[in-house]
Amino acid sequence: MYPAFPAPSAKAVELYDALVAFMQDEVFPAEAQLERGQTPAGLEDRDPPPVLEELKAKAKERGLWNLFLPSESGLTQLEYAPMAELTGWSLELAPEATNCAAPDTGNMELLHLVGTDEQKEEWLEPLLDGQFRSAFAMTEPAVASSDATNIETRIVRDGDEYVISGRKWWISGAADPRCRVLIVMGKTDPDAPTHRQQSMVIVPADTPGVEVVRDYPVFGGYDRHGHCMIDFHDVRVPVANLLGEEGGGFANAQARLGPGRIHHVMRALGAGERALQLMVERAKSRTAFGKTLAEQSAVRERIAESRVELEQARALCHRAAYAVDSEGNKAARHLIAAAKVSVPRIVTGVIDRAIQVHGGAGISSATPLAALYGWHRAMRIFDGPDEVHLASLGRHELTREPTFRIGDHG
Numbered sequence: 097m098y099p100a101f102p103a104p105s106a107k108a109v110e111l112y113d114a115l116v117a118f119m120q121d122e123v124f125p126a127e128a129q130l131e132r133g134q135t136p137a138g139l140e141d142r143d144p145p146p147v148l149e150e151l152k153a154k155a156k157e158r159g160l161w162n163l164f165l166p167s168e169s170g171l172t173q174l175e176y177a178p179m180a181e182l183t184g185w186s187l188e189l190a191p192e193a194t195n196c197a198a199p200d201t202g203n204m205e206l207l208h209l210v211g212t213d214e215q216k217e218e219w220l221e222p223l224l225d226g227q228f229r230s231a232f233a234m235t236e237p238a239v240a241s242s243d244a245t246n247i248e249t250r251i252v253r254d255g256d257e258y259v260i261s262g263r264k265w266w267i268s269g270a271a272d273p274r275c276r277v278l279i280v281m282g283k284t285d286p287d288a289p290t291h292r293q294q295s296m297v298i299v300p301a302d303t304p305g306v307e308v309v310r311d312y313p314v315f316g317g318y319d320r321h322g323h324c325m326i327d328f329h330d331v332r333v334p335v336a337n338l339l340g341e342e343g344g345g346f347a348n349a350q351a352r353l354g355p356g357r358i359h360h361v362m363r364a365l366g367a368g369e370r371a372l373q374l375m376v377e378r379a380k381s382r383t384a385f386g387k388t389l390a391e392q393s394a395v396r397e398r399i400a401e402s403r404v405e406l407e408q409a410r411a412l413c414h415r416a417a418y419a420v421d422s423e424g425n426k427a428a429r430h431l432i433a434a435a436k437v438s439v440p441r442i443v444t445g446v447i448d449r450a451i452q453v454h455g456g457a458g459i460s461s462a463t464p465l466a467a468l469y470g471w472h473r474a475m476r477i478f479d480g481p482d483e484v485h486l487a488s489l490g491r492h493e494l495t496r497e498p499t500f501r502i503g504d505h506g
Contacts, residue, residue, distance in 0.1 A: 184366025249282035271322020294345030
């Protein structure tokens, strides 16, 4: 029998209500100041919109800050889930406005878990305060990075320094002028056991030899923060910049990506709900062939299917979040994997239906739907593609003890 989810604390209810008001009063009106569509392909002119700093100040005033990190917010992951969903309604503004945006959240989780006191003081505290942003450099163009043991970037010790050489890509956030620090994963010992070859080091973004080569668009559109290719040309950092232990990079990556995956899934639900609301509004207001779209059974069925699927997705997401709270990240990994596969599929399906109901407006910058679709379709690849999570889930099902031993009853 599955345990009943605990009721949210009074603090969680208060923060949720405050976040609803913040979204309604501040975030949605601020969206009008954003320009949707392509940004220049170059790495210049990436300053954040001025309204973002205004929103951050207002979120801090309301206590809506660092909600993702239990040690800071006092929230469980299950309590945070509906709040992350709210921020998913406005992906470009709300997560960062509340200092709950990737990749900073994952980096802060990692620094909190394995950082030294000195590393926390120099990097974690300013990140928690929102003074600058960060990036996480693991994926590489030359190897299948869905298997993180494949990475080829070398981190070689030379006296009191590590020397980093290699090329990374899809490094989100690296084009942001506020990106001050990178967490880089590479191989320190190619001869060690497979999962002990990798380590992570902290690299200030302005370190000599760090070259941001270019930014990549996602489905033809450039993200303001960038998804970059970075070359590391014999980059030197102090040995004190090792994050965790040497050989612990793969384990660190799993510790970082677990909460990151479930937080992405939580926010995705908000995007799905926004798409469904837009679909409903369009169906009520648009007339074709003598009646509103809402009066046509095919459209009503799309709306109904979307509601059913979003409720299923939310139930799985919340169950995974509760498993994190009650059993820990490692024990919850299979539920997190299931949610990571299922929720983006469902959400992109809902967004696709909304696009179809909107016609040409759905594929343009006239609505947020095209941008929402691109991001959530990409979610089926980043933080581990569907195939990797499904392979892990399949192995788990094939090896776990069955609930019943039915036997052969003829």
